[in-house]
Amino acid sequence: MTSPSFGSTLPWAEPSWYTGRPTPYYKESHRRLRDAVRKWCDEHIAPHTDSWVEAGAVPPSLYHACAAAGLLVPIASGNSIPPSWAHYPIIGDIAPAEWDGFHDLVLWDELTRSGSIASLFIGLTVGAPPLLKFASKWLQDKIFPEILSGEKRICLAVTEPSAGSDVRNLTTTAEKTQDGKHYVVNGEKKWITNGMFSDYFMTAVRTGGPGAEGISMLLIPRSEGVKTRPVPVIAGPLAATTYLTFEDVKVPVEYLIGKEGHGFRQTMVNFNHERLWIAFQCLRGCRTAMHDAFQWALKREAFDKKLIEQPVVRNKFGNMGRQVEALQAWTEQVVYELGQLSDKDGARLLGGTTALLKVEAGMVCKYVAEECLKIMGGLGLTKTGQGARIEAFYRSVPSFVVPGGSEDVMIDLGVREALKLHRQAEKARSKL
Ligand SMILES: Cc1cc2nc3c(=O)[nH]c(=O)nc-3n(C[C@H](O)[C@H](O)[C@H](O)COP(=O)(O)OP(=O)(O)OC[C@H]3O[C@@H](n4cnc5c(N)ncnc54)[C@H](O)[C@@H]3O)c2cc1C
Structure with missing residues (x-):
């Protein structure tokens, strides 16, 4: 028994389950999500994509619209949504308990179909999970309401000019102040996607000695000593790829993600x-x-x-x-x-x-x-x-x-x- 087809009928233009063929993976809630994301993107993104690409930026108001439409919560979550986020809107009215890895796949499939807009969410999708998985409840309760409402934005800052694949050898330092209340961060990060418009940087830093054991993760708010400048890259400016500099940036120790040395x-x-x-x-x-x-x-x-x-x-x-x-x-x-x-x-x-x-x-x-x-x-x-x-x-x-x-x-x-x-x-x- 097949279902009605959805989207283009051209060969390979859609996943096979869209054409109505049987699938063991996708259920009613996946179809609901697919339909809702496609409709939203066709209405809010498709008519504007060319002008945004030409302008080299997406208007900031769009990010708030994404939050209101219920896109930010699933983008920040990956393959499961915490039950405590049920009060946020979720596109397609998917309940947190329903959400699984196939919803994540459908969401990104449809977002990518809408073109360059997807690059707007890269920072959230790679920067938020460490906060969700490893940070203290205090930090989560403080930061998530800001980034899930679209008020603030986050990105992931691991790569440095001299350490990309070789994460073990990164050199950005975070030294504790004598009173033990702050870290002071110094160093540089390169090719940080969405960095230009981010308020928080989920950053890999060196708090200890050499090698992997000396690395920690620290959430660094945009503050005095944080500087950002664009890095032009092949795919264009919408992803806001960034060169990031930290000069004596003071970060409260409560912004450490998990434990020192676990980064x-x-x-x-x-x-x-x-x-x-x-x-x-x-x-x-x-x-x-x-x-x-x-x-x-x-x-x-x-x-x-x-x-x-x-x-x-x-x-x-x-x-x-x-x-x-x-x-x-x-x-x-x-x-x-x-x-x-x-x-x-x-x-x-x-x-x-x-x-x-x-x-x-x-x-x-x-x-x-x-x-x-x-x-x-x-x-x-x-x-x-x-x-x-x-x-x-x-x-x-x-x-x-x-x-x-x-x-x-x-x-x-x-x-x-x-x-x-x-x-x-x-x-x-x-x-x-
Ligand atoms: C557009 C763009 C967006 C990015 N966004 C982010 C971001 O948001 N956050 C972030 O932290 N980073 C980001 N990066 C950085 C990206 O993750 C690194 O560029 C990537 O990991 C490679 O590191 P590298 O550039 O230092 O290359 P290197 O580590 O210097 O490697 C160069 C090349 O050497 C070869 N090589 C190196 N080591 C080995 C090995 N052990 N075995 C075999 N071959 C090897 C490979 O061919 C490799 O491509 C981004 C980069 C780009 C270009």
Whole structure:
């Protein structure tokens, strides 16, 4: 038995369950969320995207509108929403108890479909989870009402000019004052997404000696000594990528996230959801590009035939379609597994898998972006008109490949984690 189809009927333009095919994962509440987010984005985002891209910024009022529409709470939460957040609006009227990893996937799928707007939420989605998972109740009660109401914004600041993949060697210091009431922070962070408009920086700092054990996480409010300047990057200005400087910034000790010395582990746990979420965005990026390329191939004539009548062009679509569907299936499997495991077991068992999933997502994007660009011809290189979304997608691909863990580093991590699990399993078996 199939359900009615939703969205575009072009091949691979939507996930298979949108076309009405059976699914073990998506239920009524996922459909409700999908319909609500698509409607909201079509009404509030789509008509303005071109002018925002041209202006290089999204108006601040939009962030308040997102809060009122119930977008910020799920964006800050990931795969579960705390019951204590039930008094905030949640888009699609999803109850916190209903929310699962597939809602997270649907939410990001639909947000990414609306284009560059998604970059507005990156800081919240990577910066809020450490506050939710590891911070004191006092700090949560103080900060969450501000950031969930859209009044204030947050981002994640880990990378430094001299330490990116190598988080263990970061150099930004946070030294306690003699009275033990404050940390004094000095250092620099680079490529911090949403930093230009953030009020809080979820920051990895060195509170102890060298190596991972000396790293802590500190929430740094925008205050005296915090300076931000834009870093122009390939995908454009809407993500507000930032160079951040801390000069003798005084932060109350109550803003420490968890315990001193736990910052490296907390950063790594946080990366797992970030990598999964990058795969969510890649999936929709590929589908949108395929949609536009298909539309073009059905109408463009060359050598007395429609492009789609050329076997070479059909071959391109077939090769894109099989990769996108395989990526979707793997992503859904990981989302399902994470939903069945505790946070701790999820991080232990799936950290390496998630790293490899992120790599696969980036590789599929590279393939699809290039093939779609070629199908569009000159339009694929043009920032306006029918190829504009493909041109933008092509430029955004490196932002899926390097941030959140660079491809080469992730492949190596995936293999090391797989070996670790193999050794643990062998050891457990030898004890039987
Ligand atoms: C657009 C953008 C947005 C970003 N947003 C944020 C953000 O919001 N917050 C934040 O904290 N950071 C952010 N980053 C930083 C991003 O996470 C880092 O750029 C990334 O982790 C790589 O670090 P790096 O640039 O220092 O490269 P390096 O660590 O210097 O690595 C350079 C290259 O060397 C190779 N390499 C290095 N080490 C290894 C290894 N062990 N094995 C194999 N190959 C290796 C890889 O090919 C790698 O790409 C962002 C970056 C960009 C470009």
